[in-house]
Amino acid sequence: MKISFFLNGISETIVVADGNTPLLWIIRDVLNVKGTKFGCGKAACGACTIHVEGEAVRSCSYPAKFAEGKQINTIEGLGNEENPHPVQQAWIEEIVPQCGYCQPGFIMATAALLAKNPNPTDEDIDQNISNVCRCGTYFRMRKAIHRAAELTQSANTKTEENV
Amino acid sequence: MSKEKKKISRRKFLVRGGLGTVGVLAIGSYIFRNPIRRAILAMANTMDMAYMGDTSNPMLWFELTKDNTILLHSPKVEMGQGTFTSLAQMAADELEISIDKIAVIHAATSTGNIDGMSTGGSTSVAGLWQPLREMAATFREMIKTEAAHKLGVAVSALVSENGIFSANGKRLSYAEVADGVATWEVPDVPALKEIKDYKYIGKPVPRVDLAAKVFGHPIFGMDAEMSDMLYGSVVRPTKIGARFISADVSKAQSMPGVVKIIEEDDFVGVVANSATEAENAKNAILVEWDAPNHLQTADIISLMTVGNGKSTIIQKEGSEVTDDGLVTMEFRSPIGAHAQIEPNGVLASVVGDKATIKIATQVIGLTRKEVAERLDLDEENVNVIPTYLGGGFGRRLHTPHAIQAAVMSKAVGKPVKYFFSRKEEFQHDMFRPPTHHVMKGKLDTDGMLEHLEHHFVSGDVGNDSALVPGILPPIIGADIGAIRGGFIQYGKVPNLRSVYWHVELPFATSFWRSLGLLANTFAIESFMDEMAVRAKKNPIDFRLAHIQDDVAGERLKNVIRAAADNAGYVDTVINGKAMGFAASTDANTPCAQVAEVSIEEGEIKVHKVTLAMDPGVAVNPDQVKAQCEGCVIMGMSAAMHEQMYVEDGELMPIIYGPYNMALMKHAPKEIDVVLLQGIDKPGAVGEPPLGPIAAAVANAVFRLTGKRLNEMPLRL
Numbered sequence: 049m050k051i052s053f054f055l056n057g058i059s060e061t062i063v064v065a066d067g068n069t070p071l072l073w074i075i076r077d078v079l080n081v082k083g084t085k086f087g088c089g090k091a092a093c094g095a096c097t098i099h100v101e102g103e104a105v106r107s108c109s110y111p112a113k114f115a116e117g118k119q120i121n122t123i124e125g126l127g128n129e130e131n132p133h134p135v136q137q138a139w140i141e142e143i144v145p146q147c148g149y150c151q152p153g154f155i156m157a158t159a160a161l162l163a164k165n166p167n168p169t170d171e172d173i174d175q176n177i178s179n180v181c182r183c184g185t186y187f188r189m190r191k192a193i194h195r196a197a198e199l200t201q202s203a204n205t206k207t208e209e210n211v
Numbered sequence: 212m213s214k215e216k217k218k219i220s221r222r223k224f225l226v227r228g229g230l231g232t233v234g235v236l237a238i239g240s241y242i243f244r245n246p247i248r249r250a251i252l253a254m255a256n257t258m259d260m261a262y263m264g265d266t267s268n269p270m271l272w273f274e275l276t277k278d279n280t281i282l283l284h285s286p287k288v289e290m291g292q293g294t295f296t297s298l299a300q301m302a303a304d305e306l307e308i309s310i311d312k313i314a315v316i317h318a319a320t321s322t323g324n325i326d327g328m329s330t331g332g333s334t335s336v337a338g339l340w341q342p343l344r345e346m347a348a349t350f351r352e353m354i355k356t357e358a359a360h361k362l363g364v365a366v367s368a369l370v371s372e373n374g375i376f377s378a379n380g381k382r383l384s385y386a387e388v389a390d391g392v393a394t395w396e397v398p399d400v401p402a403l404k405e406i407k408d409y410k411y412i413g414k415p416v417p418r419v420d421l422a423a424k425v426f427g428h429p430i431f432g433m434d435a436e437m438s439d440m441l442y443g444s445v446v447r448p449t450k451i452g453a454r455f456i457s458a459d460v461s462k463a464q465s466m467p468g469v470v471k472i473i474e475e476d477d478f479v480g481v482v483a484n485s486a487t488e489a490e491n492a493k494n495a496i497l498v499e500w501d502a503p504n505h506l507q508t509a510d511i512i513s514l515m516t517v518g519n520g521k522s523t524i525i526q527k528e529g530s531e532v533t534d535d536g537l538v539t540m541e542f543r544s545p546i547g548a549h550a551q552i553e554p555n556g557v558l559a560s561v562v563g564d565k566a567t568i569k570i571a572t573q574v575i576g577l578t579r580k581e582v583a584e585r586l587d588l589d590e591e592n593v594n595v596i597p598t599y600l601g602g603g604f605g606r607r608l609h610t611p612h613a614i615q616a617a618v619m620s621k622a623v624g625k626p627v628k629y630f631f632s633r634k635e636e637f638q639h640d641m642f643r644p645p646t647h648h649v650m651k652g653k654l655d656t657d658g659m660l661e662h663l664e665h666h667f668v669s670g671d672v673g674n675d676s677a678l679v680p681g682i683l684p685p686i687i688g689a690d691i692g693a694i695r696g697g698f699i700q701y702g703k704v705p706n707l708r709s710v711y712w713h714v715e716l717p718f719a720t721s722f723w724r725s726l727g728l729l730a731n732t733f734a735i736e737s738f739m740d741e742m743a744v745r746a747k748k749n750p751i752d753f754r755l756a757h758i759q760d761d762v763a764g765e766r767l768k769n770v771i772r773a774a775a776d777n778a779g780y781v782d783t784v785i786n787g788k789a790m791g792f793a794a795s796t797d798a799n800t801p802c803a804q805v806a807e808v809s810i811e812e813g814e815i816k817v818h819k820v821t822l823a824m825d826p827g828v829a830v831n832p833d834q835v836k837a838q839c840e841g842c843v844i845m846g847m848s849a850a851m852h853e854q855m856y857v858e859d860g861e862l863m864p865i866i867y868g869p870y871n872m873a874l875m876k877h878a879p880k881e882i883d884v885v886l887l888q889g890i891d892k893p894g895a896v897g898e899p900p901l902g903p904i905a906a907a908v909a910n911a912v913f914r915l916t917g918k919r920l921n922e923m924p925l926r927l
């Protein structure tokens with residue numbers, strides 16, 4: 049089966065025998081974009097979190113066929129060294145990662161949360177960020193999420209001033 | 212980038228190695244007459260281990276590249292503990308270059324720079340502190356001598372700034388200096404700078420791997436690629452102790468994408484075109500197992516009970532005690548899983564008599580040796596290329612999957628990548644063993660302890676490990692991992708006993724971050740709290756009064772005071788919140804913690820943890836703090852949430868969620884870390900802060916409810 053979608057803004061068409069193959073493996077192994085991680089394959093850890101049309105989705109449990117025609121974004125599409133996304137910027141300022149393996153999933157989940165709720169309370173964070181980090185970086189992540197909210201707001205204010 | 216590796220004309224051996232520097236025993240004294248046994252026990256307790264690899268040749272460690280970056284080939288792996296950053300700091304300071312001119316990479320075994328041991332035991336930075344700085348200083352002088360030669364001036368006339376030398380209006384980069392050098396002049400080891408003169412050491416330098424980890428670079432074992440690579444999967448039983456009888460592979464053979472089914476004496480594997488196809492085909496293999504085992508959790512608990520198995524006294528002071536007036540309490544900890552988020556995996560390519568293995572491993576040399584042995588290759592022909600680890604925690608001290616991938620690669624003539632499913636991770640973990648503890652104590656008429664006893668039983672940690680030489684367990688009579696934290700650190704108690712009981716479990720248990728420390732400290736420090744309450748004393752003062760006045764004792768007292776002061780410790784419940792206190796000494800690093808706890812909707816809620824630790828010189832104080840924060844949260848997760856159980860011969864659960872772990876909502880919103888420096892070199896960091904948390908939380912709960920929680924995971 050042929051599936052077409054946009055990965056980080058670039059149009060991709062893949063051919064897959066089984067349309068139920070998890071999108072995670074299409075992204076990682078067929079398109080060779082490795083930032084999105086495999087942790088459990090059962091939507092239980094969040095390491096594979098990506099954005100589908102802006103929504104946080106656990107790609108290990110998302111059949112590739114559902115991606116047809118959609119905008120798919122991964123950590124690679126969020127920002128880069130020259131132009132980091134506010135969540136990435138905040139993660140750098142707070143020096144969040146330890147082993148780092150869970151981090152792309154958390155960063156994607158946080159970016160999706162902030163897009164909907166630009167100034168989340170601790171309670172909002174607790175309810176919405178349910179990924180697993182074995183290194184226990186939650187303490188710095190919480191600080192980084194609040195910092196990212198600040199960065200996003202000041203960026204928005206600047207844009208408004210420019211307008 | 213070309214490699215400027217040259218012959219060394221004159222070598223000055225900066226030898227650090229072997230077991231020469233056995234640490235001084237921190238606490239207590241031993242009844243054993245055998246000095247070897249005593250020395251090994253002491254080493255196991257303090258983990259004062261020298262780096263075991265070649266530190267005689269700076270060229271093995273440093274490589275100059277054309278763009279004037281110095282590559283530091285690290286035989287220690289980066290698993291989150293921040294070792295790469297500390298190594299870069301140490302090297303930059305003695306090389307006298309900016310830290311961004313150093314790139315730390317994992318040393319492939321083909322470089323010859325191989326750690327004789329493992330990355331683990333909180334020894335990496337401590338063990339390399341002296342030799343790495345000496346090699347960097349030596350390397351700097353080698354380049355200087357050559358630069359002076361090339362510029363035609365005396366060394367003293369050279370001006371050097373950030374990797375560029377200048378003299379007589381000419382400039383040479385480090386790389387230009389090295390270009391074309393056939394023979395290096397190697398000086399005697401130069402004097403090292405004083406710690407206060409360092410630019411990076413002792414400063415909160417950002418992690419060198421920060422960008423890679425925030426922007427999603429492909430740095431992990433799971434991300435490894437080779438052209439033409441296929442995917443493997445290996446059949447595993449779900450029952451404990453199951454023995455393979457036969458496999459019917461006919462259905463799997465015709466599944467889509469299957470390249471080959473591999474049947475070996477000790478495993479059956481599938482190679483397919485994709486990971487999903489390999490997994491599906493594996494699941495279609497019908498295996499007959501001999502699985503006579505119908506164990507339940509209750510069987511494991513009754514097996515793991517003090518009094519079963521063989522006992523060894525690891526600590527003994529003073530005389531025996533009669534039973535009257537003795538307070539006795541029991542404690543238990545469950546089977547724990549590593550649950551690191553990156554599954555175990557490997558990419559192997561075997562071509563002719565050579566193998567290449569890309570893998571996240573804590574035992575680079577052992578991985579190489581095992582692959583070479585199985586495939587009957589020369590070890591030099593097996594190149595292990597380590598990757599970043601998506602968590603280690605001791606899980607990656609075992610890498611039999613590297614052997615299996617290599618066998619599969621040889622069978623199909625292509626590179627094969629293979630990794631565990633999450634179910635396999637949970638069922639085939641090398642678990643943290645369950646433990647049972649019996650504490651006994653007696654107060655004198657002044658409310659001081661006159662007797663304290665710790666009996667504990669544990670499954671194997673270090674016994675049977677390829678990392679622990681087989682001769683050790685019989686010599687010391689105790690498992691060097693299980694006894695971590697099992698010693699009593701209150702040297703002023705006149706009569707002390709610590710007794711380890713050894714019981715074999717029907718499933719594999721092994722190293723889990725901090726080994727026996729978490730459970731042993733839970734028992735000892737909960738009991739100390741109980742005895743303080745019975746003595747009607749403040750738990751801080753009670754502890755301080757029982758600690759001896761030697762160096763280790765003073766360091767411990769200092770962290771206890773610092774934690775209590777910074778937390779503003781009070782022994783009463785205020786606004787529904789109580790504080791719990793605990794302290795431990797692990798691998799010569801003392802750590803004390805205060806947990807601020809309340810009960811919310813029937814659940815234990817930890818609001819704040821104040822932690823004081825004395826790791827000696829903190830090469831990177833920010834990363835030492837990060838390790839403390841991580842240990843608090845991982846320790847809380849193990850102490851309050853996690854538990855494997857055994858149901859009808861199967862280890863359960865098999866997925867996150869049911870294997871309950873601390874999430875964002877459980878993590879304390881405040882973690883306050885205070886670092887002290889009681890010795891003038893770096894000590895252990897990555898594990899010691901895991902010790903006190905279970906007891907600190909339980910002791911707070913006691914103040915809130917009057918109930919002494921004596922089982923992990925802590926439940927009201």
Ligand code: FES
Pocket residue numbers: 085086087088089090091092093094095096097106107108109
């Ligand atoms: S890998 Fe998708 S949630 Fe764990």
Ligand code: FES
Pocket residue numbers: 145146147148149150151180181182183184185291552601602
């Ligand atoms: S940083 Fe290691 S699992 Fe989160």
